Amino acid sequence: MLNVSRYKIIAIGKIKKKWIQTGIEMYLKRLPGLQVIEIKDSTQIKEEYTIKGILKKNEALVILNENGQSFSSKLLARKLLNFNNQNITFVIGGATGLSQSLNNFAILQLSLSPLTFPHEIARLLLIEQLYRAKTITQGSPYHKE
Template sequence: MINISHYKIIAIGKIKKKWIYQGIEMYLKRLPGLKVIEIKDNTQIKEEHSIKEIISKNEILVTLNENGQIFTSKQLATKLLNSHNQNITFVIGGASGLSPSLISYASWQLSLSPLTFPHEIARLLLIEQLYRAKTITQGGPYHKE
């Protein structure tokens, strides 16, 4: 089973749209232990510096971007399950994306879709997929085949 307390999300910018905020809050209630840290929108270099100050050496860094690996929900659940509860930090960039050096610093890259999403929607999608992965590994009814 996936232990959500081993995961955190670092996200650039604040959620401004009420409906996205409500969706995120709904899934966060279902994922006690998941940490979400917001970083002020700034230059890519300053954002990278802030992110590197937050992450620990024992964490796996996963950046979200359009060139990352694309998984089905089941494949993502399996990848997370096979991480053997290592500490994983997902990073979602702001409007200007993440710096190339931070992307290359990451252990792996994740794409939620070949489409590009606003950072607020990407955050909602990631949190929903983490919830889905948890229910898949628990055999729960949330994920339909």
């Protein structure tokens, strides 16, 4: 089973749309232990410095990136299980994306879709997919075939 307390999300920018915040709050209630850290939208270099300052040595970095690997929900759940007990930090960039050196530093670049989304929607989608991955590993009926 997936242990979401090992996961952290670093997101650049604040959620401004109430309906997105409501959706995020709903999934966060279902994912106790999932930590979400918002950092101020700035330059790529400043954002990289802040992100690296938040990362701990035992955390694997997963970057959300439109050019990253795409997985089905079931394959993503399996991929997350394959990290065993490693702590994972997901990073969602702002409008200008993340620096190339931060992308290169990541152990995985993940794409939620070939479509481009505002960072607020990407955050909601990521949190929902983490919840879905948890339910898949628990055998819950939330994820329908």
